[in-house]
Amino acid sequence: MRFPLLLGVLALLVAGLFAASLLVGPAGIVPARALAALIRGEGVAETLVMREIRLPRALLAAMIGASLGLAGAAMQGYLRNPLAEPGLIGISGSAALGAVLALQTGVAAAFVLALPLAAMAGAVVAVGLILLLAGRSGGSITLILAGIAVSAMAGALTALVLNLSPNPFAAAEIVFWMMGSLADRSMTHVWLALPFMVVGGALLATLGRGLDALTLGEDAAATLGVSLTRMRLVLIGGTACVVGAGTAISGAIGFIGLVVPHILRPVVGARPSRLLAASALGGAAMLLAADIAVRLILPERDLKLGVLTALVGAPLFLHLIYRTRREGL
Amino acid sequence: MALLTLSNLYAARGPCDVLHDISLSVAAGEFVGLLGPNGAGKTTLMRAALGLMQSRGQSNLAALDRRARARAVAWLPQAREIAWPMDVETVITLGRAPHLAPGQCPGAEDRVAIDAAITRMGLDGFRTRIATQLSGGEQARVLIARALAQDTPLLMADEPTAGLDPGSQIGLMELFAQTAREGRAVVASLHDLGLAVRHCTRVVVLDRGRIAADGAPDAVMSPDLLARVFHITAHFASGPEGPVFQPLGLIR
Numbered sequence: 001m002r003f004p005l006l007l008g009v010l011a012l013l014v015a016g017l018f019a020a021s022l023l024v025g026p027a028g029i030v031p032a033r034a035l036a037a038l039i040r041g042e043g044v045a046e047t048l049v050m051r052e053i054r055l056p057r058a059l060l061a062a063m064i065g066a067s068l069g070l071a072g073a074a075m076q077g078y079l080r081n082p083l084a085e086p087g088l089i090g091i092s093g094s095a096a097l098g099a100v101l102a103l104q105t106g107v108a109a110a111f112v113l114a115l116p117l118a119a120m121a122g123a124v125v126a127v128g129l130i131l132l133l134a135g136r137s138g139g140s141i142t143l144i145l146a147g148i149a150v151s152a153m154a155g156a157l158t159a160l161v162l163n164l165s166p167n168p169f170a171a172a173e174i175v176f177w178m179m180g181s182l183a184d185r186s187m188t189h190v191w192l193a194l195p196f197m198v199v200g201g202a203l204l205a206t207l208g209r210g211l212d213a214l215t216l217g218e219d220a221a222a223t224l225g226v227s228l229t230r231m232r233l234v235l236i237g238g239t240a241c242v243v244g245a246g247t248a249i250s251g252a253i254g255f256i257g258l259v260v261p262h263i264l265r266p267v268v269g270a271r272p273s274r275l276l277a278a279s280a281l282g283g284a285a286m287l288l289a290a291d292i293a294v295r296l297i298l299p300e301r302d303l304k305l306g307v308l309t310a311l312v313g314a315p316l317f318l319h320l321i322y323r324t325r326r327e328g329l
Numbered sequence: 330m331a332l333l334t335l336s337n338l339y340a341a342r343g344p345c346d347v348l349h350d351i352s353l354s355v356a357a358g359e360f361v362g363l364l365g366p367n368g369a370g371k372t373t374l375m376r377a378a379l380g381l382m383q384s385r386g387q388s389n390l391a392a393l394d395r396r397a398r399a400r401a402v403a404w405l406p407q408a409r410e411i412a413w414p415m416d417v418e419t420v421i422t423l424g425r426a427p428h429l430a431p432g433q434c435p436g437a438e439d440r441v442a443i444d445a446a447i448t449r450m451g452l453d454g455f456r457t458r459i460a461t462q463l464s465g466g467e468q469a470r471v472l473i474a475r476a477l478a479q480d481t482p483l484l485m486a487d488e489p490t491a492g493l494d495p496g497s498q499i500g501l502m503e504l505f506a507q508t509a510r511e512g513r514a515v516v517a518s519l520h521d522l523g524l525a526v527r528h529c530t531r532v533v534v535l536d537r538g539r540i541a542a543d544g545a546p547d548a549v550m551s552p553d554l555l556a557r558v559f560h561i562t563a564h565f566a567s568g569p570e571g572p573v574f575q576p577l578g579l580i581r
Contacts, residue, residue: 080412213426216475217410219381224479225399225427270413 003274006267010281014062017288021058022050024292026299056187061291062284063190063197064182064250067242069283070276072257073264074204077211077272078235079140082265082324085258086243089143089236090126090150095247096178097154097161098122103174104161115177116192116248123244126150127236139218143232180251180306182291193245200241201280203234208273215272253306255313256283256290262320330357331389332401332483332514333378338386340370340377347373348384349538355516357482360509362525362546363518365535366559371518372407374535375485379404390483399427403479405486409468411460417471418456421446424478446477449504466493473501477508484508486517490524502528522563526550526574534558547572556580 022038023031027049037046038055071086079088087093102108102118133146158178165171210231213221222228246253260282261275268274287305290312294303333355340348347370355361363371377384379402380391390402403424411420424446425439435443447453450470455463460471469492476484484505490498498521505515506528519525525532526546534542534549536558542549547567555561555576564575 080410209426209429209431212423215410215412215415215420216423216472217406217408217412219376219406219408220404220410222381222395223379223399223402223404224423225396227395265413269419270415271419272413 003268003278007277007281010278010285013285014281014288017285017292018058018062021061021288021292022054024295025049025054026295052186053184056185056190057182057291058288059190060182060185060193060249061288063193064246064253065256065287066280066284067197067201067246068253068256068287069260069279069281070201070204071239071243072283073261073272073275073279074207074211074235075239075257076261077207077275078214078231079144080214082262083258084144085254086239087151087252087254087257089130089147089239090154091123091240091243092247092252093151093154093158094122094126094129095119095244096122096252097158098125099177099248099251100158100161100174103177104165104170112186112188113192116189116245119248120196120244122154123240123247126154126244127240129153130236143236176304177251178306179304180253180309181294181302181304182250183302185249189249193249196241196245200238200243200245203238203241205276207231207234207238208276211272211276251304251306253287253309255309255317256286259313259316259320260286262317331355332357333485333516334387334389335374335378336387338374338377338384338388340373340382340384342373347538348377351386351540353533353540353543355483355514357512357514358509358530359514360506360528360530361514361516362529362532363516363535364520364522364525364532365518365541368537369535369558370538371535372487373538375404375487375516375518379485396427399479399481401481402483402485403476403481405472405476405484405489407487407491409465409472409492411468411472414459414461416457417452417460417463418443418447420460420471421452421474421478424475424480427479442480443478446474449477450474451500466497469493470497482513484513484515484517486515488520489517490519490521498524506530522550522559522576523574526565526572550574 023034029046029049033046034050036042038050041047068086075084075086075088076082098121099115099119102115107118108115129150130146133149134142162171162174210226213224213226218228261279264278264282265275268278290309291305294305294308297303331354335351335353338348338351339346351374365371376382378388378390390398393401421443422435425435428439450473452470452474460468473489490501493501502524505517509515509530529546532546532549533540541558542554550565555563560580562577562580564577566573
């Protein structure tokens with residue numbers, strides 16, 4: 001499929017799922033009235049539901065999905081490994097730790113943005129640690145090792161917080177938050193995440209040509225005029241912005257950043273530069289679809305988004321591995 | 330015109346120097362075979378010259394900024410890496426990156442260079458094949474075509490003939506010699522001394538990080554040098570077919 005056509009199809013898919021996300025919900029507003037409420041503000045209750053509940057939810061699903069897809073494609077391209085995912089370098093784990101600390105200490109209840117801000121602080125600490133451990137320049141293997149170390153540390157500290165939590169309710173609150181969800185988010189969350197995602201997305205989008213050159217290895221890429229030091233900093237900074245902000249809003253949502261680039265790679269002729277844009281759109285579509293599904297499958301049980309993406313993503317990934325093996329790659 | 334100039338170059342791997350005081354100049358029109366036993370410093374010399382690793386001393390290439398360097402020299406590493414299942418033409422097109430402004434798509438001039446490289450490496454029938462599904466030797470040819478498409482005055486290659494069948498090895502050496510005759514320069518590390526003697530205009534022999542010999546192949550490849558550096562004896566003849574060099578035995 002030609003690349004512009006592919007992007008067009010994916011964009012249409014995102015638009016369709018975005019509309020569907022706006023129209024699905026427990027309030028059961030018919031589509032015509034829902035749109036009238038959203039656009040013209042007709043009906044007090046409907047307007048409130050559409051503008052304050054469903055719109056931010058759909059926007060966040062699209063933004064976070066796009067972030068995960070983009071960061072996943074960039075990470076896989078940089079590390080030249082289809083098993084890489086945005087969480088690999090420990091950003092999402094550290095952001096989750098920041099949020100967990102906010103929940104544990106009660107800071108999260110102080111004001112609306114306390115939890116996401118604490119999560120972002122966690123992401124910033126992770127970036128500092130990664131740069132300290134892996135250095136500003138160096139091979140991809142040091143970045144992977146630094147990421148694993150930071151992830152493990154964040155995981156251990158999160159477990160410690162759970163371990164020491166004063167009562168089962170506090171522990172349950174933390175566990176449920178970590179499963180990932182977009183329920184009960186507001187436009188405030190959208191405005192908090194948007195600048196980080198725009199900056200991070202713009203940073204990651206500049207990596208295209210360097211990622212293409214890296215297909216030939218680090219030495220060959222360097223002699224093609226690519227600055228590996230700059231790429232590494234941009235990758236870490238961009239991923240921290242988009243994944244840190246995403247995790248801060250929704251909790252940890254796995255598998256999107258891993259599976260979406262994997263699915264779309266054959267369609268873009270395996271070019272890492274093209275995979276960036278395609279995966280961003282694909283990630284948005286997949287998270288929108290997943291967020292619609294959690295509302296349709298078990299509307300009264302609050303099925304968590306991260307649980308669903310893992311339930312769908314893991315078998316999908318197994319299938320992809322099987323297919324890859326059959327092709328002898 | 331010198332395309333590569335090294336003076337008093339030292340490079341270290343860990344605590345010990347693996348290159349000692351290398352001074353070397355390669356001019357347009359030369360096809361230089363870089364010879365030496367394993368661990369003599371051939372790869373290190375080329376990587377240090379390119380500025381890919383820390384070194385002391387001067388290298389005209391390492392002194393260039395990275396975009397200017399990418400238009401001055403193409404580098405073919407020994408590790409033949411094609412990370413993703415791209416088609417052959419896309420891989421070769423990567424060689425044009427130094428000639429494109431950010432966001433610019435390959436134009437007519439780039440197409441000419443890409444087509445020329447594809448034809449030279451005999452890859453016309455492979456354009457749409459997935460590069461990672463080709464045999465090792467075919468992948469090597471794709472990567473050589475990528476370096477040719479970069480269209481630089483100087484080409485540096487680390488053991489480019491490794492893993493190629495005899496016909497492809499000879500074809501590649503003839504291609505490099507032809508490239509040099511057209512006014513470019515090629516520096517290639519080689520282990521096949523026979524190929525080097527027949528095709529290179531000049532050989533540089535490295536031994537434990539120092540230049541042991543440098544000159545025309547028939548002048549350099551003496552029994553004494555072969556014994557000292559490679560610990561081998563060889564048969565060396567010059568006939569109507571050109572120079573013939575055959576390693577014979579090991580000196581224990």
